[in-house]
Amino acid sequence: MSSLRTLVFFATPAHSCSYLPDRDATTMFVDPRARVDKRLYSQLTALGFRRSGSHYYRPHCEHCNACVPVRLDTRAFRPDRSQRRVWKRNQDVTFRLVPARFSERYYQLYAHYINERHADGDMYPPSRDQFQSFLVEGATDSWFLEITLDDELIGLAVVDVLDDGLSAIYTIFHPDYDDRSLGTLAILWQVQEARERGLPWVYLGYWISESRKMNYKTRFRPIEALLDGTWQAFDPNTRDR
Known part of the structure; x- marks a missing residue:
């Protein structure tokens, strides 16, 4: 089972923001191969991550902090x-x-x-x-x-x-x-x-x-x-x- 210390994170290329149409966004997400149990999921949520299907992600935009958990x-x-x-x-x-x-x-x-x-x-x-x-x-x-x-x-x-x-x-x-x-x-x-x-x-x-x-x-x-x-x-x- 994965832990915060062993997780690998990736960042997407810049893409159009879903919420602010005049801006680009970058998303950080957990390696999809990681095994995320309830404890780790809870820790990630406390760090501002969200779940979308099998993906755990959070905004990681260089010049914008508009998304507030x-x-x-x-x-x-x-x-x-x-x-x-x-x-x-x-x-x-x-x-x-x-x-x-x-x-x-x-x-x-x-x-x-x-x-x-x-x-x-x-x-x-x-x-x-x-x-x-x-x-x-x-x-x-x-x-x-x-x-x-x-x-x-x-x-x-x-x-x-x-x-x-x-x-x-x-x-x-x-x-x-x-x-x-x-x-x-x-x-x-x-x-x-x-x-x-x-x-x-x-x-x-x-x-x-x-x-x-x-x-x-x-x-x-x-x-x-x-x-x-x-x-x-x-x-x-x-x-x-």
């Missing part, structure tokens, strides 16, 4: 008025946590979501192979949170269990239920689940001040950011842009 303190979190409304509005939905796997039912929701919400992104057009490689492969204590309404699957959140928290990998939802704020609902559920497991953190990935798609992450407080190699309390309003 953030995590939510589950012990101190208190939902604001808007988040309480989301929870109350969705009292009629059902949650079920199941092992991460491919199913046609999941894929159809995923394809509909990508086609309707991300047709301008690098995941368009969707495919079954893409779903498998992005959300199923490389699973290490990885789960799908099914969100159903009257037996209809309206949301699906990919959740990894770490030694010190949950990692919110990705959430998809049926665009017809946009008014239910299912992305926010999925994070609220993960906070509750982490508390029940005695885990202090929900890792939310990267926050980018110039990306409107990332704004929802800092609506959850208190939040910490990995800055200069240290996790510290974070106020996005004071972040230099």
